[in-house]
Amino acid sequence: MTPLELVLSALPDARQVGDNQWSAKCPAHDDKTASLSIAEGDGGRAILHCHAKCTPRAICDELGLGMRDLFPGTSTASASAKPRETAKTTEVRRHANGKKLQTYATAEMAIAILERSRGPCSAKWAYHNAQGEVVGWTLRWDKSGGKEILPVSLTADGWIVGGMPTPRPLYRLPELTVARRVYVTEGEKAADAGRALGLVTTCSAHGAQSAKQTDWSRLAGKEVVLLPDNDTAGQQYADTVARILAKLHPAPVIKYVELPDLPPKGDLYDFVATRISEGRN
Numbered sequence: 001m002t003p004l005e006l007v008l009s010a011l012p013d014a015r016q017v018g019d020n021q022w023s024a025k026c027p028a029h030d031d032k033t034a035s036l037s038i039a040e041g042d043g044g045r046a047i048l049h050c051h052a053k054c055t056p057r058a059i060c061d062e063l064g065l066g067m068r069d070l071f072p073g074t075s076t077a078s079a080s081a082k083p084r085e086t087a088k089t090t091e092v093r094r095h096a097n098g099k100k101l102q103t104y105a106t107a108e109m110a111i112a113i114l115e116r117s118r119g120p121c122s123a124k125w126a127y128h129n130a131q132g133e134v135v136g137w138t139l140r141w142d143k144s145g146g147k148e149i150l151p152v153s154l155t156a157d158g159w160i161v162g163g164m165p166t167p168r169p170l171y172r173l174p175e176l177t178v179a180r181r182v183y184v185t186e187g188e189k190a191a192d193a194g195r196a197l198g199l200v201t202t203c204s205a206h207g208a209q210s211a212k213q214t215d216w217s218r219l220a221g222k223e224v225v226l227l228p229d230n231d232t233a234g235q236q237y238a239d240t241v242a243r244i245l246a247k248l249h250p251a252p253v254i255k256y257v258e259l260p261d262l263p264p265k266g267d268l269y270d271f272v273a274t275r276i277s278e279g280r281n
């Protein structure tokens with residue numbers, strides 16, 4: 001996909017108005033006309049020009065693109081990450097707060113757009129609805145400056161870069177139904193460490209502050225083992241979850257397990273990783 005094709009795929013209302021020129025409503029300002037001109041420049045770069053003087057950076061921000069997506073050969077996206085869908089598959093949705101949200105026909109397309117500016121993600125975790133369909137992804141990039149986590153979610157209008165509509169499903173929801181005992185961690189990475197041990201393990205989506213936005217009802221009547229991270233936020237998360245669970249009918253049996261010898265901020269993943277490395281020594 002060339003930079004021009006990428007920009008056009010993010011602007012479904014773009015119309016070709018010349019040999020090498022397209023126009024579209026500018027996503028960076030409240031555009032009543034088609035103020036944005038798009039063209040292919042020297043060497044295959046994409047040119048964005050808003051007649052209301054929005055900067056290319058502001059326009060890229062609204063489209064979910066990075067500035068380097070405007071230039072050929074600078075994207076770190078792999079060929080396999082190319083969206084399956086081409087132009088005309090996206091639309092602009094307006095949020096309640098007036099902000100436009102780009103929507104995509106498929107999760108793969110939204111993820112490919114993010115990976116074009118960030119490179120391939122380090123990890124991704126799927127969320128399923130009760131029918132077993134994927135309705136959200138949590139994507140993680142590990143960078144030298146720290147981690148970046150972004151959700152890609154299915155909404156009534158299509159896939160967005162943003163959180164799942166509430167109430168959100170628990171991680172690995174379909175696996176929880178038949179389990180009598182379910183372990184709860186603070187994040188997907190620790191939950192996967194639990195699953196690798198054969199424990200049915202879940203967590204809520206979109207971070208420790210978002211426990212209340214998740215539907216925990218699937219855990220009613222079960223034995224639920226909370227595995228808090230070794231920090232204050234981890235304790236608060238476990239307490240919040242315990243309060244939510246206590247209101248379910250039938251109430252689950254709630255247990256806290258403080259994993260021994262955790263490093264500060266450590267979790268089940270660290271607990272397992274430490275023991276694996278000790279076993280090797």
Ligand SMILES: [Zn+2]
Nearest residue numbers: 026029050054
């Ligand atoms: Zn503009």
